[in-house]
Amino acid sequence: xxxxxxxxxNRLSGTVRCHGAKNxxxxxxxxxxxxxxxxxxxxxxxxxxxxxSLDILQxxxxxxxxxxxxxxxxxxxxxxxxxxDALMRRMRSSxxxxxxxxxxxxxxxxxxxxxxxxxxxPVDLHLSALQRMGVxxxxxxxxxxxxxxxxxxxxxxxxxxxxxATENIMIxxxxxxxxxxxxxxxxxxxxVDLGNFLNxxxxxxxxxxESTIVISGVRRLGGCGHTVIPDRIEAATYLAAAAVTAGEVxxxxxxxxxxxxxxxxxxxxGCRLENSADTIRITAPQRLGPVGYIRTMPYPGFPTxxxxxxxxxxxxxxxxxxxxxxxxxxxxxxxGELCRxxxxxxxxxxxxxxxxxxxxxGAPVTACDLRGAxxxxxxxxxxxxxxxxxxxxxxxxxYEALDRxxxxxxxxxxxxxxx
Ligand code: EPZ
Numbered sequence: 001x002x003x004x005x006x007x008x009x010n011r012l013s014g015t016v017r018c019h020g021a022k023n024x025x026x027x028x029x030x031x032x033x034x035x036x037x038x039x040x041x042x043x044x045x046x047x048x049x050x051x052x053s054l055d056i057l058q059x060x061x062x063x064x065x066x067x068x069x070x071x072x073x074x075x076x077x078x079x080x081x082x083x084x085d086a087l088m089r090r091m092r093s094s095x096x097x098x099x100x101x102x103x104x105x106x107x108x109x110x111x112x113x114x115x116x117x118x119x120x121x122p123v124d125l126h127l128s129a130l131q132r133m134g135v136x137x138x139x140x141x142x143x144x145x146x147x148x149x150x151x152x153x154x155x156x157x158x159x160x161x162x163x164x165a166t167e168n169i170m171i172x173x174x175x176x177x178x179x180x181x182x183x184x185x186x187x188x189x190x191x192v193d194l195g196n197f198l199n200x201x202x203x204x205x206x207x208x209x210e211s212t213i214v215i216s217g218v219r220r221l222g223g224c225g226h227t228v229i230p231d232r233i234e235a236a237t238y239l240a241a242a243a244v245t246a247g248e249v250x251x252x253x254x255x256x257x258x259x260x261x262x263x264x265x266x267x268x269x270g271c272r273l274e275n276s277a278d279t280i281r282i283t284a285p286q287r288l289g290p291v292g293y294i295r296t297m298p299y300p301g302f303p304t305x306x307x308x309x310x311x312x313x314x315x316x317x318x319x320x321x322x323x324x325x326x327x328x329x330x331x332x333x334x335x336g337e338l339c340r341x342x343x344x345x346x347x348x349x350x351x352x353x354x355x356x357x358x359x360x361x362g363a364p365v366t367a368c369d370l371r372g373a374x375x376x377x378x379x380x381x382x383x384x385x386x387x388x389x390x391x392x393x394x395x396x397x398x399y400e401a402l403d404r405x406x407x408x409x410x411x412x413x414x415x416x417x418x419x
Contacts (some may be wrong), residue, residue, distance in 0.1 A: 003415070004395075005413070009383070012241055020042075020043035020230065021229050029053035033100040033101065034221060037222045040071070043227050048393075052090040060083075095168070112144070119329035120329060126164060129154075133153070134151060174221060178216075180214070188298075195208030204218060229255065235251050236309050238409075242271075265292065268292045291317065294307065304327035307371070311345075320354065362388075365387065367392065
């Protein structure tokens with residue numbers, strides 16, 4: 001089991017290039033199964049979850065490879081097979097193959113997905129939406145069996161703007177018979193990216209990024225070449241790392257527009273931010289102020305995926321910050337580990353109050369989920385002494401070369417293999 005060893009308090013400075021977005025690349029790869037011709041995804045990150053998506057595509061008879069940042073998927077010879085539980089359990093995004101398999105084969109048999117343990121993560125919104133599209137759904141003992149003679153367009157009001165459910169509906173509806181209208185759709189940038197990809201394949205989708213998405217089904221999707229949007233949560237991670245080390249860092253290949261609530265919190269904490277269309281330059285103060293009152297919300301609100309990351313920064317600040325996690329009911333597992341580093345955090349249900357602590361001091365800590373792993377690394381960069389972070393299997397699902405990039409910015413950070 002690898003560990004990351006950090007000797008904290010080095011000031012970060014320099015420039016780092018952000019990768020393509022994990023939460024865009026994964027639904028895009030699933031959507032390639034529904035395409036009729038080969039697809040290329042440029043700026044695709046090399047992540048454990050991307051490898052899982054490629055494994056699922058290969059399991060379903062596609063040619064699927066990632067080479068030098070470009071994923072190539074040829075779905076021409078795709079053949080129907082059940083997706084084994086072992087593959088489904090590796091990540092949450094495996095559920096997005098449901099819509100793609102129904103579009104491609106008219107049937108799907110798979111088990112409930114895995115992914116970070118953030119509390120209950122049901123798929124009821126996915127399944128009820130597909131039933132409205134004419135899909136017969138059986139769900140028993142964690143297994144899902146779906147069949148349909150044909151996918152039909154439908155009016156689909158979502159109780160909650162679920163990202164994954166919106167993605168599944170878009171992929172299924174792109175080649176359904178008739179028009180689909182999704183109301184209360186997710187508005188994340190990754191939804192817009194998926195819509196752009198499907199339209200490049202010949203779909204007729206409008207309204208992505210708004211609460212109402214209209215999809216006019218086409219008979220057949222072609223293929224395309226598409227560039228994955230920048231990863232806004234990876235960007236937030238590097239910004240927080242600079243913030244806790246009084247650093248001065250420039251991020252390139254990033255979209256500031258996708259990060260407004262995070263930039264606002266860092267400015268409130270005393271950081272200076274200078275943005276261009278695809279760069280963000282952060283200059284942090286010697287010591288951060290509080291980030292204020294952070295409530296996670298669906299996009300364009302404060303992203304839940306940045307909650308742990310910005311909380312880590314708040315642990316180093318003068319003054320008190322408050323976080324309320326409104327998206328997941330179990331996304332505070334990083335709090336206990338941050339407290340091992342000397343953070344002063346009290347939680348009550350979905351709320352965490354972060355008070356000023358003297359100094360963070362290094363200690364062995366264990367990541368419980370992807371963004372919690374990033375938070376512990378950020379806190380370790382600020383802590384006096386040595387911090388050892390284990391549980392890197394979570395980190396590898398969503399970050400490419402995080403330790404190497406932080407080292408290039410001046411961090412004393414090393415990944416070691418531990419027996
Ligand atoms: C996506 O997960 C992201 N993952 C998550 O990022 C992100 O935190 C989340 O969207 C919210 O932005 C990927 O894109 C691969 P949801 P998803 O469906 O689609 C409830 C990361 O760290 N819900 O919008 O699973 C659900 O329980 C990961 O990169 C239902 O009740 O999120 C949750 O409370 C973590 N029924 C809320 O909606 C459903 O059928 C948001 O879930 C579906 C969801």
